[in-house]
Amino acid sequence: MSLVSVRDVHKYFGDLHVLKGIDLDIKAGEVVSIIGRSGSGKSTLLRCMNGLESYDQGAIILDGMEVSTDEFQVRKLSQSVGMVFQSFNLFPHLTVGENIMLAPTLIKKTSKAEAKKLAQEVLEKVGLGDKFGQYPEKLSGGQQQRVAIARSLAMKPKVLLCDEITSALDPELVGDVLKVLEQLAAEGMTLVLVTHEMNFARDVGDRVVFMHQGKVHETGDAKTVLADPQTPELRQFIGAVL
Ligand code: ADP
Ligand code: MG
Secondary structure (H helix, E strand, C coil), X not given: CCCEEEEEEEEEECCEEEEEEEEEEEXXXXXXXXXXXXXXXXXXXXXXXXXXXXXXXXXXXXXXXXXXXXXXXXXXXXXXXXXXXXXXXXXXXXXXXHHHHHHHHHHCCCCHHHHHHHHHHHHHHCCCCCCCCCCHHHCCHHHHHHHHHHHHHXXXXXXXXXXXXXXXXXXXXXXXHHHHHHHHHHCCCEEEEECXXXXXXXHCCCEEEEEECCEEEEEEEHHHHHHCCCCHHHHHHHHHHC
């Protein structure tokens, strides 16, 4: 059975038909890279998958729950799905540790002591065990992004959605963030990544989904699809990003 099942999902922004019947199944432990040109609907699809954005037709089932933007449902969903953004979105007035403790204490009602222990654990996982008491502004972009990943992990999600999480980083900081993702993948975490990192998609990812004009234009095994694209659109896209 799929952990995430997207069935004929359509999304409009006013007259703009942004998702035109998306079908996608993601199994537990799979690493799926979503690629495609700017404006093809990648972020919108990811946002629909965790209830940040409504959709107009079709269904998304995640961990047995129908995804909707209903407040109660989004809270429930937040225990199964985590999302990391290009802009890290850490709270600047809270320390790294406090940022991570926030969701477990507020949403899961985890005790403060337990949340603190959990925060330390996830910080160590992303290689930042010594940053608990730091404020985000004292950290590099790559470190802040790893804190954002740790913050998601603290909710023990079954699937982690990442929307271009290395795109805003200086090139020398990208590797550390990708290493964390690679480690999570090796541990069996289900990852759905919108990314331009084709090497990562090929070497770490299981599957590639190429979106074009609001549709899944081509999809399949990552190595096969990237080495031997079947459509001119994907050939052109790969040529442009490599
Ligand atoms: P991608 O992530 O692939 O670059 P997006 O999902 O962000 O694409 O956007 C797909 C299309 O939807 C684009 O044409 C974009 O301008 C439009 N769009 C995205 N978000 C909104 C919004 N909140 N309101 C109106 N149009 C939007
Ligand atoms: Mg986007």
